[in-house]
Ligand SMILES: O=C(O)CCC(=O)C(=O)O
């Protein structure tokens with residue numbers, strides 16, 4: 001193995017982002033951990049994330065926070081930013097109990113279950129996420145009903161970014177873990193987080209988040225990846241008009257403030273897609289709307 005931590009990090013990141021990322025994962029993680037142990041600040045930031053995710057090790061939040069602080073001391077700008085954001089919510093000791101504790105919930109609907117969490121994310125957390133996503137937005141995708149592949153579609157003309165492992169950081173992982181604490185669903189069955197952006201007039205037309213097994217293209221996908229049982233949205237900003245999340249079959253027109261979260265189930269008690277969960281992201285009429293969107297499956301992906 002190369003002894004230069006910059007080269008180790010570069011090789012690790014190349015493997016993580018490459019075509020064969022899943023097969024190369026363990027090697028990539030080992031390279032980045034070695035670069036971190038050799039004191040490379042950017043590698044320490046990634047290694048902190050591995051501790052929080054439990055990537056090829058038991059999950060260890062205190063170790064994650066220690067590595068993040070060390071990276072900040074060694075000059076990583078990203079680490080400094082993340083520490084500042086997390087300190088604001090978790091207090092200066094980066095108390096993991098405080099960081100992961102969800103606020104009290106407000107039930108909006110019984111069946112399907114829809115629950116609001118006012119003040120779920122701190123202002124600094126929301127601003128950080130927007131900052132991470134802004135330069136990397138791409139047209140959002142939907143599943144093609146015929147093949148199950150991801151395609152662009154006028155049903156969804158907003159923009160989005162999906163945070164793959166190389167794009168992730170501890171602030172994103174803390175929000176995922178807080179969602180896990182709120183929903184009692186393990187992070188392991190979460191899809192990659194998406195950040196959605198709507199300019200004036202852009203929308204996510206009425207849709208279900210569950211995948212219909214009757215549609216031929218979806219059957220294969222469902223066997224491999226399981227059903228999307230729940231969705232959590234965190235609204236990241238204020239300063240727009242319109243842009244409500246609408247459930248037309250339930251008469252719910254939800255307008256949230258920055259930092260609020262919304263949880264809803266997509267399936268009924270037997271695990272079947274519930275048509276009543278149809279919803280839409282309606283278009284802002286002024287300003288721009290940012291959302292953290294977390295889709296949750298019913299199982300781990302088949303190996
Ligand atoms: O932006 C919204 O309000 C809705 C987003 C949505 O439906 C989704 O992410 O599945």
Ligand SMILES: [Fe+2]
Pocket residue numbers: 207208209231279
């Ligand atoms: Fe949706």
